[in-house]
Amino acid sequence: MFEGHGVNRSAAERRAASLTTRRSVKKAHQAAWLVNAIRCIDLTTLSGDDTEGRVRRLCAKARQPLAQHIVEALGLGVVTVGAVCVYPTMVPHAARALRGTGIPVASVATGFPAGLMPLHLRLEEIRWAVDQGADEIDIVITREHVMTQNWSALYDEVAAMREACGPAHLKAILATGDLSTLRNVHAASVVAMQAGADFIKTSTGKEGVNATLPVSLVMIRALRDYGEATGHRVGFKPAGGMKSAKEAIAWQILMKEELGRDWLEPDLFRFGASSMLGDIERQLEHHITGRYAASHRHSPA
Numbered sequence: 686m687f688e689g690h691g692v693n694r695s696a697a698e699r700r701a702a703s704l705t706t707r708r709s710v711k712k713a714h715q716a717a718w719l720v721n722a723i724r725c726i727d728l729t730t731l732s733g734d735d736t737e738g739r740v741r742r743l744c745a746k747a748r749q750p751l752a753q754h755i756v757e758a759l760g761l762g763v764v765t766v767g768a769v770c771v772y773p774t775m776v777p778h779a780a781r782a783l784r785g786t787g788i789p790v791a792s793v794a795t796g797f798p799a800g801l802m803p804l805h806l807r808l809e810e811i812r813w814a815v816d817q818g819a820d821e822i823d824i825v826i827t828r829e830h831v832m833t834q835n836w837s838a839l840y841d842e843v844a845a846m847r848e849a850c851g852p853a854h855l856k857a858i859l860a861t862g863d864l865s866t867l868r869n870v871h872a873a874s875v876v877a878m879q880a881g882a883d884f885i886k887t888s889t890g891k892e893g894v895n896a897t898l899p900v901s902l903v904m905i906r907a908l909r910d911y912g913e914a915t916g917h918r919v920g921f922k923p924a925g926g927m928k929s930a931k932e933a934i935a936w937q938i939l940m941k942e943e944l945g946r947d948w949l950e951p952d953l954f955r956f957g958a959s960s961m962l963g964d965i966e967r968q969l970e971h972h973i974t975g976r977y978a979a980s981h982r983h984s985p986a
């Protein structure tokens with residue numbers, strides 16, 4: 686399906702730039718786009734110094750991502766984020782803190798972020814995280830399989846991970862910043878989807894280059910073609926390095942223009958971000974009051 690598929694980098698860059706700069710979102714609609722971005726955030730902490738306390742605070746933010754006065758001023762009902770994303774040993778803390786909220790717990794696994802662990806240990810890590818209460822598993826692929834064009838090895842690996850997930854959703858992180866070419870990104874996207882990925886995700890947040898719009902465009906075109914050929918709807922998760930409300934809007938425009946409104950819902954679209962919510966909250970405050978609040982009023986997320 687992907688053999689011989691060329692990807693034109695400058696065309697992808699031009700299309701991504703024109704989509705997101707030409708189509709500005711009307712001011713009145715901006716707040717709605719920003720609130721929708723919150724619904725799609727996988728609120729993330731993936732640090733070596735994560736603790737139960739930090740995860741519990743993050744979960745509190747996930748349950749109520751916006752200050753009450755913003756919720757009231759915008760006349761919103763209940764707004765929560767799309768999921769909370771943590772390391773495996775933090776899953777029990779997140780599962781406990783989110784019980785009864787309907788907010789899924791996502792766990793990275795498979796030797797995140799490099800993935801250079803024996804396969805049976807990576808599969809065991811998945812099973813362990815699911816057992817601890819993870820609803821979604823963000824796996825990393827073996828980049829070497831892509832660099833050596835060993836597509837059957839990549840397929841087998843992701844298919845085994847899909848099976849290990851059981852009822853949990855699998856998000857396949859391609860680590861696009863490591864994959865050298867857009868052609869590789871396209872091929873890896875297709876193989877991950879063929880092997881059963883529920884989402885394809887750009888990055889771990891730890892590569893030198895993380896989510897970019899041109900790479901996202903290549904992945905969502907692969908996703909669109911795959912959907913048209915198979916009838917199978919796969920989700921998309923850009924992740925890593927996205928910090929601003931402006932980026933939250935740019936990616937949503939890309940999704941809407943390329944895939945349609947269904948891909949603006951959390952079942953098919955997520956932002957992987959540890960620090961984008963703060964700026965979104967700031968911009969919503971500005972939308973309501975015409976000024977920015979002192980930064981201490983918004984807890985960092």
Ligand SMILES: O=C[C@H](O)COP(=O)(O)O
Binds near residue numbers: 959
């Ligand atoms: O999957 C999510 C990413 O790890 C978050 O990356 P970030 O800390 O750059 O937002």
